[in-house]
Amino acid sequence: xxxxxxxxxxxxxxxxxxxxxxxxxxxxxxxxxxxxxxxxxxxxxxxxxxxxxxxxxxxxxxxxxxxxxxxxxxxxxxxxxxxxxxxxxxxxxxxxxxxxxxxxxxxxxxxxxxxxxxxxxxxxxxxxxxxxxxxxxxxxxxxxxxxxxxxxxxxxxxxxxxxxxxxxxxxxxxxxxxxxxxxxxxxxxxxxxxxxxxxxxxxxxxxxxxxxxxxxxxxxxxxxxxxxxxxxxxxxxxxxxxxxxxxxxxxxxxxxxxxxxxxxxxxxxxxxxxxxxxxxxxxxxxxxxxxxxxxxxxxxxxxxxxxxxxxxxxxxxxxxxxxxxxxxxxxxxxxxxxxxxxxxxx
Numbered sequence: 001x002x003x004x005x006x007x008x009x010x011x012x013x014x015x016x017x018x019x020x021x022x023x024x025x026x027x028x029x030x031x032x033x034x035x036x037x038x039x040x041x042x043x044x045x046x047x048x049x050x051x052x053x054x055x056x057x058x059x060x061x062x063x064x065x066x067x068x069x070x071x072x073x074x075x076x077x078x079x080x081x082x083x084x085x086x087x088x089x090x091x092x093x094x095x096x097x098x099x100x101x102x103x104x105x106x107x108x109x110x111x112x113x114x115x116x117x118x119x120x121x122x123x124x125x126x127x128x129x130x131x132x133x134x135x136x137x138x139x140x141x142x143x144x145x146x147x148x149x150x151x152x153x154x155x156x157x158x159x160x161x162x163x164x165x166x167x168x169x170x171x172x173x174x175x176x177x178x179x180x181x182x183x184x185x186x187x188x189x190x191x192x193x194x195x196x197x198x199x200x201x202x203x204x205x206x207x208x209x210x211x212x213x214x215x216x217x218x219x220x221x222x223x224x225x226x227x228x229x230x231x232x233x234x235x236x237x238x239x240x241x242x243x244x245x246x247x248x249x250x251x252x253x254x255x256x257x258x259x260x261x262x263x264x265x266x267x268x269x270x271x272x273x274x275x276x277x278x279x280x281x282x283x284x285x286x287x288x289x290x291x292x293x294x295x296x297x298x299x300x301x302x303x304x305x306x307x308x309x310x311x312x313x314x315x316x317x318x319x320x321x322x323x324x325x326x327x328x329x330x331x332x333x334x335x336x337x338x339x340x341x342x343x344x345x346x
Contacts, residue, residue, distance in 0.1 A: 029178065046175070048241070050186060054190065142292075155303070
């Protein structure tokens with residue numbers, strides 16, 4: 001029975017990655033679509049390609065962080081199953097409503113909530129949760145600050161340029177900035193699912209005398225150093241396919257409702273977002289690509305005037321962001337109790 005649950009977790013993890021791709025597709029393509037640099041189809045194809053190329057670029061820092069949100073020696077496969085199911089439900093609901101919530105925080109909240117339902121708060125590594133929760137606020141603020149500074153710098157550099165020629169140049173630059181942001185999106189978000197699958201394998205084979213090659217997780221100094229290639233390729237492929245499917249409801253919110261964008265502003269927003277994602281990935285901090293690009297779009301709006309940002313929209317988004325972790329935790333806890341009662345397995 002445990003092996004069946006393990007397979008279900010792996011299948012649902014890949015499904016979550018697929019959903020994550022089309023749920024968060026707007027993050028990397030909203031600006032490039034709203035500025036008409038690429039058509040929607042060209043944009044998702046462009047973003048999906050760079051989502052997958054992240055496989056060749058990033059180390060497994062975030063995999064290690066996610067795998068250690070809770071003490072894997074004190075949880076069960078049923079806990080992980082309830083967590084991933086809760087994350088999928090919340091992601092689909094927010095996608096349907098067109099709310100750009102964080103897939104990252106959904107997954108973290110689901111994983112932690114189910115673990116707490118199983119054995120209490122002691123099993124959760126509160127320090128890791130606190131850092132991740134802090135970036136609900138820090139990611140958009142840092143994104144806004146960085147994009148504001150980048151916008152000012154680009155304006156100063158191009159102050160003597162011909163407006164028509166600059167517009168053309170920035171359309172070309174936006175292809176690069178959106179590619180870099182998509183690369184960061186793939187590396188950041190796909191690794192979270194790798195962490196969940198790794199945790200499931202660690203739990204399933206805990207105490208086993210011999211672990212098969214396909215399930216071996218290599219640890220160096222207590223940190224995840226290497227995982228099976230099928231997990232890495234599967235996760236990057238799933239998120240790329242999800243991005244290819246696209247999430248048009250959220251594109252509308254991200255690309256036009258927060259502030260109107262030009263190619264210049266698109267470069268500044270995506271460039272700042274990419275810098276932040278690359279930086280947090282280096283430190284193994286799983287941040288929300290949604291929060292990052294939203295803050296960055298706000299930052300370029302501020303270079304025009306404060307009223308250029310539709311603050312009412314951003315405040316509504318903030319409510320959804322704050323609710324994501326606690327709602328996901330409660331949903332996962334409820335699912336854990338339900339699944340345990342139905343199956344008799346804890």
